[in-house]
Amino acid sequence: MSSSANSRKPLRIPPWLRIRLPEDRKFACTSGLVDDLRLNTVCQSAKCPNKWECFSRNVATFLIMGSVCTRNCAFCNITPGKTxxxxxxxxxxxxxxxxxxxxxxxxxxxxxxxxxxDGGAAHFAACVHAVRKVVPDCTVEVLIPDFQGSESALRTVLDSRPDILNHNIETVPGLYPAIRPKADYAQSLELLRRAKKLCPDVRTKSGMMVGLGENDSDVIRTIGDLADVQCDIVTIGQYMQPSREHPCVERYVPPPFFDEYTAAGRAKGIPHMFCAPRVRSSYNAELFA
Structure with a gap:
């Protein structure tokens, strides 16, 4: 992202997105435990705005296979480079x-x-098996990459029997060239469709952001695409600019519009819609477990 692309003055963050940082010793305990076990979390790596809340509830989303990504999606704060x-x-x-x-x-x-x-599919499966062994009563959700469309990699993950298989669509198809240049919208939809076909009892989930340059009609059409592949859970939240090097927020979507996204998804047959400005893919994920 060039400096000229972000030369305009950023939009002012609206009051409904301002976060009051909690004063809770549990935050430090969660952070310390993650450090002690030499683990990465997407909460920290992606600068999630809900990190303070989640860590204070002893909740974290584990980021496996390192902290460096082979892709460079424009919205993401995770470091690209050599793994x-x-x-x-x-x-x-x-x-x-x-x-x-x-x-x-x-x-x-x-x-x-x-x-x-295999894109790390076997490592995902090993993590699911390890969690099942140590905390057998725990439900497990995996948020996977697209594995470059590999059905065998997807099967490897599904064979480990996660309760929820999540793959984020991230944005509307028209923004993929600018926002997800190394990804393919149709391929991501196919992964979700294939997962439901291969393992009907595993719930599928996907999420996207608004505020990257799409309009509400684009969002509604994308919700329809997710309904067409029988996605069980859809999350929609507000894009927040992680740094000045990332794309600017094009619009802050007021809370009532998220209610309209929820209504549209339910009308199209999606069982669970979780849409609000601060929603992220794994935010309060236990509600759907």
Whole structure:
């Protein structure tokens, strides 16, 4: 993203998105536990605005396979570049964190690893198995990359029997060239469709952001696409600019519009719509477990 692209004055953050940081010792405890087990979280790496709230509730979304991504999506704060080898004991460390935090629902996501033959699918599966072994009563949600369209990689993850398989569509198709240049909208929809076909009892989930340059008609059409592939859970939240190097927010969508997205999704047959300005893909994910 060039400096000229972000030369205009940023929009003022509206009151409904301003966050009061909590004063809770649990935040430090969660942060310390993650550091102690040498784990990454998407809460920290992606500068999630809900980090303070979630860490203060002993909740974290684990980011596996390193902190460096092989892609460079314009909206994302995770560092792109040269990746590191996988750590064989990472699944056990994720499971131990889930045990110590007394989680009832575990969300595991990753950087995209196009450098790996299976995109990291086997590592995802190992994490699911490890969590099941250590905290058997816990539900597990995996938020996976597209695996470059590989059905065998998707099968590997599904064979580990996660309760929820999440793959984010992120934005409307017209913005993919600018926002997700290394991804493919049709491929992401196909992954969700294929997951439901291969494993009908696993709930599928996807999420997107608004405020990147789309309009509400674009959002409604994208919700329709997710309904067409029988997506069970859809999250929609406001894009927030992580730094001046990222695309500017094109609009702050008022809260009532998110209610309209929810109504549109339900009308199209999506069972669970979770839409609000501060919603992120894994925010309050346990509500749908």
């Amino acid at each position: 590191e080898p996988l750590e064989p004991d990472e699944p056990e460390r994720v499971a131990e964190a889930a045990r110590r935090l007394e989680l009832k629902h575990v969300v595991i996501t990753s950087v995209t690893r196009d450098d790996l033959p």
